[in-house]
Amino acid sequence: xxxxxxxxxxxxxxxxxxxxxxxxxxxxxxxxxxxxxxxxxxxxxxxxxxxxxxxxxxxxxxxxxxxxxxxxxxxxxxxxxxxxxxxxxxxxxxxxxxxxxxxxxxxxxxxxxxxxxxxxxxxxxxxxxxxxxxxxxxxxxxxxxxxxxxxxxxxxxxxxxxxxxxxxxxxxxxxxxxxxxxxxxxxxxxxxxxxxxxxxxxxxxxxxxxxxxxxxxxxxxxxxxxxxxxxxxxxxxxxxxxxxxxxxxxxxxxxxxxxxxxxxxxxxxxxxxxxxxxxxxxxxxxxxxxxxxxxxxxxxxxxxxxxxxx
Amino acid sequence: xxxxxxxxxxxxxxxxxxxxxxxxxxxxxxxxxxxxxxxxxxxxxxxxxxxxxxxxxxxxxxxxxxxxxxxxxxxxxxxxxxxxxxxxxxxx
Numbered sequence: 001x002x003x004x005x006x007x008x009x010x011x012x013x014x015x016x017x018x019x020x021x022x023x024x025x026x027x028x029x030x031x032x033x034x035x036x037x038x039x040x041x042x043x044x045x046x047x048x049x050x051x052x053x054x055x056x057x058x059x060x061x062x063x064x065x066x067x068x069x070x071x072x073x074x075x076x077x078x079x080x081x082x083x084x085x086x087x088x089x090x091x092x093x094x095x096x097x098x099x100x101x102x103x104x105x106x107x108x109x110x111x112x113x114x115x116x117x118x119x120x121x122x123x124x125x126x127x128x129x130x131x132x133x134x135x136x137x138x139x140x141x142x143x144x145x146x147x148x149x150x151x152x153x154x155x156x157x158x159x160x161x162x163x164x165x166x167x168x169x170x171x172x173x174x175x176x177x178x179x180x181x182x183x184x185x186x187x188x189x190x191x192x193x194x195x196x197x198x199x200x201x202x203x204x205x206x207x208x209x210x211x212x213x214x215x216x217x218x219x220x221x222x223x224x225x226x227x228x229x230x231x232x233x234x235x236x237x238x239x240x241x242x243x244x245x246x247x248x249x250x251x252x253x254x255x256x257x258x259x260x261x262x263x264x265x266x267x268x269x270x271x272x273x274x275x276x277x278x279x280x281x282x283x284x285x286x287x288x289x290x291x292x293x294x295x296x297x298x299x300x301x302x303x304x305x306x307x308x309x310x
Numbered sequence: 311x312x313x314x315x316x317x318x319x320x321x322x323x324x325x326x327x328x329x330x331x332x333x334x335x336x337x338x339x340x341x342x343x344x345x346x347x348x349x350x351x352x353x354x355x356x357x358x359x360x361x362x363x364x365x366x367x368x369x370x371x372x373x374x375x376x377x378x379x380x381x382x383x384x385x386x387x388x389x390x391x392x393x394x395x396x397x398x399x400x401x402x
Binding site for chain 1: 355358359361362363365366
C-alpha cells in the first residue's frame with residue numbers, strides 16, 4: 001500500500017506486504033493459561049460435602065461447552081441443522097439470533113422453544129444473498145447486543161438438476177445463497193469481530209464438494225466454494241483471534257433430505273459406513289466444538305460428519 | 311494547524327494502541343512517513359484493524375481499498391482524511 005511504489009499491474013492492487021517476522025510478539029501471545037486451582041482440600045471432609053464436591057466437579061466437566069455471555073447468529077437457523085445448532089447453543093447459555101429468509105413461523109417456533117427452555121433468542125429476517133438485508137440485520141445486531149461472538153453460516157439451498165436441464169435461476173440461486181451469503185455475512189461480521197479481537201465463524205459445506213454428485217453441479221460447486229472461502233478467510237483473520245472453519249454434514253434427516261427422490265436416498269445408504277442417516281443434533285456437536293474455546297488452535301479446517309460416507 | 315497537530319497526536323495513539331505497537335513511541339512516527347509497507351512494519355491485514363478502530367473512534371467508514379490507500383498514505387494524509395470525513399458525517 002506504499003504509494004511511492006510504481007504500480008505493477010501484475011500484482012493485485014492491494015498488494016499484501018506480509019512480513020516474515022512479526023515484531024509485535026504480543027499478537028501471538030496466548031490467552032493466558034487458565035488459573036490454576038491452588039489451595040489444599042480440607043484434611044477432613046464429611047460424606048455430604050464429598051458428594052457435593054464430586055457433583056460440582058462432574059457438572060463442571062460436562063459443561064465444558066459453556067457459551068454464557070456469548071452472542072451467536074445462526075443463518076437459516078429456524079429449521080433442520082440450523083435449528084439444532086440454535087437450540088444447542090442456547091441450551092449452553094448463548095444468546096442466539098435465529099436468522100430466516102422466508103419461513104417466519106418456523107423461526108418463531110424455534111425462538112419460542114428456546115425461550116420456553118429458559119434460553120435467550122430472537123429472530124431476524126434476512127435473505128443472506130441480499131447485501132442490503134444482511135447489512136440491516138447486522139445493523140440491528142450492532143444496536144443490540146452490540147457484539148457477535150459466533151457466526152454459523154448455515155443457510156443453504158438445494159436445486160438438484162442435471163446440468164443440461166438446469167435453469168439459470170437454479171444455478172444463480174444456489175450460488176447466491178450458499179456462497180454469496182458467506183460474502184455478505186462474513187464481511188459484516190468481520191468488522192464487529194475484528195473490533196472484539198475475537199470471533200468464531202463456522203461455515204457449512206458438503207461431501208459433494210469433495211466427491212461430486214450427479215445432479216449437483218451447482219450445489220457441489222457452491223460447497224467447494226465454501227471450503228476455499230473458509231481457508232482464505234481463516235488466514236486473513238487469524239491474527240485477530242477469529243477462527244474460521246467448516247463442518248461438512250453428510251446425509252442428515254432434514255427437509256433437504258426429503259427433497260431427494262426415495263431411490264436416490266436408498267442408494268446413498270449403501271455408501272454410508274454406518275448405514276444410517278445422521279441427525280441434526282449429531283451435526284451440532286461438531287459446531288459446538290468449533291464454536292467453543294476447545295478449538296482455539298484450529299482454523300481453516302473442515303470437520304466431516306457423514307457416518308463414513310467419504 | 312494546531313487542530314491538525316492535535317489530531318495527528320490522537321491518531322498516533324490510536325495506531326499504537328489498536329495495533330499494539332508496544333515497541334514504537336509516538337515520536338518515531340513522522341507525519342509524512344508512509345504508514346504501510348516500510349517503517350512501522352505494518353501490512354495490509356493490519357489495515358483492517360485500523361479501519362475498524364477509526365470507525366469506532368470517529369464514526370468514519372472506509373468502504374474500500376482505494377479510499378484506504380489515500381487515507382493511509384501517511385499520518386498527515388490520515389489526519390486530513392479524518393478531519394474531512396468527520397465534518398461530512400457530523401461525527402464528534
